[in-house]
Amino acid sequence: MVNNSKIKLMTKLAIFEKRHRFDLQLGKYFKGDYIKFNLIKTVLCVTGGYILCLLLVGFYNIEYFIKEAITLDYKKYGIKILGIYAILLLIFCMISMITCNEVFVTSRKRLNKYYRKLKQLGEMYTDAENENKNIKDETANE
Amino acid sequence: MAYLLEMRDKVKLLYQTYSMYANVVLKFVFSLVLFLAIRSGIGLDTRVSSVGICIVLALVGAFLPVSVLTFFALALCSIDLLKISYVCTAVFVIVYIILWLFLLRHSSKYGYVFLATPVLLLWGGQYAIPLIFGMAASPIAALCVLGGTVMYSILSICKGISAGETNVNPDEILQLYRYIMNEFIANKEMYMYIIVLVGMMLLINAIRTRKFNFAGEIAVISGAIVNIVLFIMASMVLEVKISIIGLIIWSVLGAIIGYVSAAFVKILDYSSVENVQFEDDDYYYYVKAVPKLKVAAAQNKVKTITRADDLDSFTVETNEDDFEVDEIDMDFVKQNTSRQPVLSRQAVKVAEAENDYSYDDEYED
Numbered sequence: 001m002v003n004n005s006k007i008k009l010m011t012k013l014a015i016f017e018k019r020h021r022f023d024l025q026l027g028k029y030f031k032g033d034y035i036k037f038n039l040i041k042t043v044l045c046v047t048g049g050y051i052l053c054l055l056l057v058g059f060y061n062i063e064y065f066i067k068e069a070i071t072l073d074y075k076k077y078g079i080k081i082l083g084i085y086a087i088l089l090l091i092f093c094m095i096s097m098i099t100c101n102e103v104f105v106t107s108r109k110r111l112n113k114y115y116r117k118l119k120q121l122g123e124m125y126t127d128a129e130n131e132n133k134n135i136k137d138e139t140a141n142e
Numbered sequence: 143m144a145y146l147l148e149m150r151d152k153v154k155l156l157y158q159t160y161s162m163y164a165n166v167v168l169k170f171v172f173s174l175v176l177f178l179a180i181r182s183g184i185g186l187d188t189r190v191s192s193v194g195i196c197i198v199l200a201l202v203g204a205f206l207p208v209s210v211l212t213f214f215a216l217a218l219c220s221i222d223l224l225k226i227s228y229v230c231t232a233v234f235v236i237v238y239i240i241l242w243l244f245l246l247r248h249s250s251k252y253g254y255v256f257l258a259t260p261v262l263l264l265w266g267g268q269y270a271i272p273l274i275f276g277m278a279a280s281p282i283a284a285l286c287v288l289g290g291t292v293m294y295s296i297l298s299i300c301k302g303i304s305a306g307e308t309n310v311n312p313d314e315i316l317q318l319y320r321y322i323m324n325e326f327i328a329n330k331e332m333y334m335y336i337i338v339l340v341g342m343m344l345l346i347n348a349i350r351t352r353k354f355n356f357a358g359e360i361a362v363i364s365g366a367i368v369n370i371v372l373f374i375m376a377s378m379v380l381e382v383k384i385s386i387i388g389l390i391i392w393s394v395l396g397a398i399i400g401y402v403s404a405a406f407v408k409i410l411d412y413s414s415v416e417n418v419q420f421e422d423d424d425y426y427y428y429v430k431a432v433p434k435l436k437v438a439a440a441q442n443k444v445k446t447i448t449r450a451d452d453l454d455s456f457t458v459e460t461n462e463d464d465f466e467v468d469e470i471d472m473d474f475v476k477q478n479t480s481r482q483p484v485l486s487r488q489a490v491k492v493a494e495a496e497n498d499y500s501y502d503d504e505y506e507d
Contacts, residue, residue, distance in 0.1 A: 002425065011429045014418035049243035052236055060323050062316070092244070099248070 006124050009117060016114050023107045023114070031108075035100045042096040046089050054081065150405055158415060158433065170204035172254065173211055179261040180218050184297060186225035186304055190218060208253030215257055223300050227312040229319050230300040237296055238289075245285045252283040259290025260297065263335070269373060269389045270396025271339050273365055276346030277358070277400035284340045291339065295332040299325045330380040338372050350404070358404055366397040 017024060026034065058065065065072065157164055177196035185191040199218070203211040216238060223230040246256065255275050262268055268291075275283050299322055303310055310321045326332075342365060349361035370393050377384045416431040 006422070007427060007429070010420050010422070010427065011418060011431055014420045014429070015416050015431060018416065018418060045243040045247065049240045052240050052243075056233075056236065056323070060320060 003124070003128075006121070009121050009124070013114065013117055013121065016110075016117075020110060020114075023111050026104065026107045027111050029104075031101070031104050034104050035097055038096055038100045039093055042092050043089065046092045047085075050085050050088060153406060161415065166204050169211075170200055172257075173200035173203035176200075176211070176215060176257055176261060177218065179264055180215060180222070183260075183264045184219060184222040184301055186222045190221050208257075209250060212253050212257060219297060223297075226300055226304045227315075227318055229312075229315055230303070230322065233319065233322055234293070234296050234300070238293060241289045241292060246289050249282045249285045252279055252286045255279060255283045256286035256290045259287050260294035263291065263294045266385065266388050267392050267396075268335055268339065269369060269392035270399065272342030272346055272369060273362065273393065273396030273400040274403065275400075276343040276365060277350060277362060277404040279347075281344055281347045284343045287339050287343060288336055291332060291335045295326060295329050296322070299329075331382050334373075334376045334380050334382050338369075338376050342369050342372065346400075358401065362397045362401045362404075365400075366393045369393050369396075 029037070174196060177199050178193070181191045181193070181196055199214050203214060216235075220231045220234060223234055249256075259268075259271060262271055271287060275287065302308060302325075303312060303318070303321070308321065310318055312318055345368065346361050346365040349364065350358055370389055373384060373389050374386070376382070415433075417429070418431065419426070419428050421427065
């Protein structure tokens with residue numbers, strides 16, 4: 001026999017799974033792991049973007065660098081490049097940490113409500129199994 | 143306001159019925175406008191810039207996600223820029239990659255904002271951008287506006303080279319590259335647009351999301367006024383020419399579009415029918431979940447019914463519309479009496495909250 005309340009609950013759960021796949025994927029991570037994973041992605045992306053910026057700047061000044069290749073103060077330029085890279089990395093990592101934290105917290109709130117409904121469904125199954133078991137015991141006793 | 147709510151509910155009902163087709167049609171129209179704008183804005187390579195190719199790409203883009211549409215648009219622009227020089231294409235692609243690595247990867251959901259920004263800049267409608275997207279999108283869409291403005295700047299510089307407006311020889315790689323970078327860095331118009339558009343978007347979004355009455359209306363009106371003032375001030379400070387008439391017209395237009403889109407924006411989120419399937423030990427379930435909607439009716443006129451002893455003095459005017467009691471269709475009466483009339487603003491808000499019920503209301507704080 002079809003249980004209407006169970007169907008309603010399962011429908012709501014299915015709709016949540018369809019609309020919030022990202023939240024379900026996020027549920028597999030601890031908060032710290034998720035933030036660390038995104039920090040690694042941020043570091044890689046900022047490094048890649050910075051290298052491309054350096055390429056653009058380098059190609060712009062290529063004639064100067066070729067001319068002054070021997071007399072260039074590489075230490076000064078190196079410190080400048082690394083300094084800007086470090087500042088950029090710090091800013092983007094901080095932004096990434098704050099936003100990932102917010103995203104994780106709001107996602108977890110939605111996921112908790114999903115898990116509560118899942119638990120309700122589990123209890124429904126348990127109650128149905130117990131009911132069937134009682135009926136079987138009663139018929140066996142008769 | 144009540145009329146707008148009624149209209150919104152009717153559009154919601156319509157969208158709910160035809161959401162599958164409406165999404166495809168809207169995406170097709172957007173894609174077609176985008177590719178035709180690219181064709182008219184650059185359109186250097188006649189092989190890929192024909193109307194037929196635009197229609198085919200728009201048809202394909204209507205069924206695919208926005209990231210694919212972005213790829214098509216960038217590919218089209220890159221092929222067009224190849225006609226000038228591969229340096230232009232290389233700069234265009236590298237700048238996009240840099241923007242994506244730093245900014246755009248966080249706002250991939252707002253790809254349409256990124257694509258719409260250069261189109262509006264091309265049409266002179268950049269003044270409407272903060273009002274439309276500030277009211278309808280989240281603050282993260284400001285990154286897409288920034289990215290779109292930068293890409294438009296590069297395209298307009300390259301277009302100037304192809305139009306022969308400069309003394310640069312496109313065959314001289316280093317000279318061409320230096321010219322593009324110099325123009326890009328010295329482009330005060332781009333800086334003005336970035337500062338004003340992004341700042342206004344964040345401001346309008348901040349006001350709109352406050353928890354006080356008429357927050358949306360205050361945001362759009364104050365946003366339009368501040369938008370006009372800020373653009374005039376920025377143009378004076380940075381010595382950039384702008385069209386004042388265009389600024390006022392587009393600000394007003396943007397305010398109207400932004401206000402209407404903010405009222406209708408939730409239609410696209412949760413009003414569509416959901417088809418889900420799942421199973422348990424005994425059955426397979428194929429469920430179609432239709433969100434409940436209540437159409438707000440217009441205010442009813444209240445007629446005072448007099449007492450029985452006053453009936454002699456009460457004159458009844460009859461006309462062709464009058465009918466006898468047993469002619470009334472009781473089913474029709476029952477259907478119509480179930481509708482909730484729109485009353486005070488408080489009741490409107492409650493009705494609005496009830497009408498906006500969705501399964502996700504249970505999962506939102």
